[in-house]
Amino acid sequence: MVSERADIAVIGAGAAGVMAAIAAGRAAMEAGAGLRIVALDGAKTLGAKVLVAGGGRCNVTHHHVDERAYAGSSRHSIRNVLGRFDVPRTIAFFREIGVELKQEDTGKLFPTTDRARTVLDALLSEARRVGVELWHPWRVASVRAFDGGFEVQREVAEACDEVRSLVARRVILATGGKALPKSGSDGQGYSIAKSLGHTMTPRIFPALVPxxxxxxxxxxxxxxxxxxxxxxxxxxxxxxxxxxxxxxxxxxxxxxxxxxxxxxxxxxxxxxxxxxxxxxxxxxxxxxxxxxxxxxxxxxxxxxxxxxxxxxxxxxxxxxxxxxxxxxxxxxxxxxxxxxxxxxxxxxxxxxxxxxxxxxxxxxxxxxxxxRGFTHAEVTAGGVPLAEVRLDAMESRATPGVHLCGEICDVDGRIGGFNFQWAWSSGHIAGSAAARSLIAGT
Ligand SMILES: Cc1cc2nc3c(=O)[nH]c(=O)nc-3n(C[C@H](O)[C@H](O)[C@H](O)COP(=O)(O)OP(=O)(O)OC[C@H]3O[C@@H](n4cnc5c(N)ncnc54)[C@H](O)[C@@H]3O)c2cc1C
CATH class of the missing domain: 2.40.30.10 (Translation factors)
Structure with a gap:
């Protein structure tokens, strides 16, 4: 079986996963640490949700984001995470990668190009610039923790000489929820999180749904x-x-x-x-x-x-x-x-x-x-409770070395850019913390 090694495996290259991979890559670059960061995604083409978001314009964030726009885990925990990578830092981040945002009367922020493609292309090229490897389609079936790392198993390999598993020192779980399942976010991440010692909220249901x-x-x-x-x-x-x-x-x-x-x-x-x-x-x-x-x-x-x-x-x-x-x-x-x-x-x-x-x-x-169910929902209510995560690093309390971010967490926001903001904030924290822990040798 072909197996490779990485320092950080990011599972899921949606909004949260790509942000986590970029943050990890930037932290490694700044420290001159040369970490190998691999982002894995089951989808043939990346970024389906970014491209459909906001009617194809991608409502990246909102000018005023606070915890009252969210439901799920405690609002105190949500505020804690949003405050660590807030809207001004998000706007600055997008400017750095070449995406200028404009604010509409509703308070929503969109790229000045009015094209979601601008956002996706900029994210993916920044990921590559900071050394992130994007492997897709590479759908993860399971993650096994062992002393000193994690074995990430691929679901099926197209050919027997393809890489079947990735052994990594840190794992970032960014598999999203169950909304828009054809995009690849079908709830598989919940089984992986459970196998790593997490519980799920008793109910997982469609939100932002007709x-x-x-x-x-x-x-x-x-x-x-x-x-x-x-x-x-x-x-x-x-x-x-x-x-x-x-x-x-x-x-x-x-x-x-x-x-x-x-x-x-x-x-x-x-x-x-x-x-x-x-x-x-x-x-x-x-x-x-x-x-x-x-x-x-x-x-x-x-x-x-x-x-x-x-x-x-x-x-x-x-x-x-x-x-x-x-x-x-x-x-x-x-x-x-x-x-x-x-x-x-x-x-x-x-x-x-x-x-x-x-x-x-x-x-x-x-x-x-x-x-109209998950097929027509924009987001998932329920997921991994934030109480099971150390918020300063978005790190699993059940399995240290695993970080979680994005919609897999029990957090869902209103219409208006709030869900992406959650993905950017939690993803940035998870990626930087995973890299820093390796750089510091902890
Ligand atoms: C139609 C629509 C419009 C939306 N518009 C907006 C908007 O304008 N503004 C806003 O703020 N929010 C919007 N949202 C919500 C927003 O898209 C999500 O909240 C956000 O994308 C969540 O990011 P994520 O990275 O956590 O999950 P996702 O974007 O769902 O990404 C998860 C990734 O993980 C991959 N994956 C899943 N399981 C596996 C596995 N086992 N192995 C490998 N890869 C796996 C998937 O293929 C996917 O690429 C919209 C959602 C929809 C459906």
Missing amino acids: LTTPEGHFLRELSGVSVPAEVIVRGAGAKAIASFTNSVLLTHFGLSGPAILDASRYLADARHADPQAALVLNFAPGSAPGDLDQTLVSAKGPGIARWLAESLVFHARVPGHTNRGLPERLSRALCEHAKVDPSAPVQSLTRAQRTAIVSAVTSLAVPITGD
Whole structure:
């Protein structure tokens, strides 16, 4: 069997793994240490997720990142990691490798080229510049710890003379989670982490995922409508657990768009605790039901549906939308749902009709049958708890010498560049620490 030796084996060359490999390579170069760093990935072509991210533009980070944008492990631990390689350092890092970032109104940062390819190419060429070897497709089946190192076994070799195992002094586990499995991130890393003494959170589920509604639900008829809304997750006793104001996209299967994606993991969590937990939409975001009721009492108009489409004004502003008027098709559908004739003059509405309209517009409970699963999810909720990792080095407490970073950890962020920021921060810590421990001979 052909076997080779390396100082550091990085398993998974996605965002976190490539960042870890670069950080390790840079630390070795600075120290003149000449470490052999090999990044292994099962994918034929590298960087699938970077390329699809942000609609092909790659939303690299957000101008304001803090732990409140994340869920999973304790927020204190997440802050600890983010603070060690923060947004200014991330922006500086990308500038050093030739990627200028620009900030959009939403606070999201993208490459000035608006091309994800710029980000991927720069990362891979920096990895090569600092001496990282990128081996792919090279899918890892198992990692065995022995006294003094780790034996990383390849899943299958194309030919018998190909390298079947890599013996390394340090391992960085950056295999991602289960989101977008065709990219190569299919949860295999969890088995490897378990074999190295880690536990997993009891639940691993899709996050940032579109939601499905029952067949025949009236909102499905409005497929293609994009509307600003507040999406509220209500748990037991109708308590609001989480709320997100942003675009909602009505689709042929149910609901999508950033506000829905952000809410999805909180709904899944709430439903796990209480199957009655509900998703409520407010199409007049920033305005309370009482505000609309008061306005309607004195409003005049030829038809309530037209009034909602032309004269409804709400307080919250969502980028890409005005804060005035509902899409015509939606306003008609909401009137019909409220069992009010869309052409009924506003001043003719009875109190009961007004209440029904206000409820449909500002507190529409939408039945949710499920989500579209890992195939359509942007990230994974759950994974290796941060409590099992020494945060200053992202090093396994169970098996010292193994470092973990990226989505394999029990950390998931909102839409907006937060998940990549987690990958950059945790990856940088893992890679630098792995290299430094070898340089220091510890
Ligand atoms: C459609 C989509 C759009 C997104 N857009 C954004 C965005 O704009 N901004 C943002 O912040 N986040 C975005 N995300 C989330 C972001 O892409 C992930 O959080 C991030 O890529 C996680 O990085 P990672 O390196 O931990 O895992 P991954 O990127 O999943 O990389 C893991 C790598 O490990 C490899 N691998 C897995 N198992 C093995 C094995 N056994 N052996 C060898 N290799 C293995 C895989 O092939 C893969 O290359 C998006 C995600 C999706 C799916």
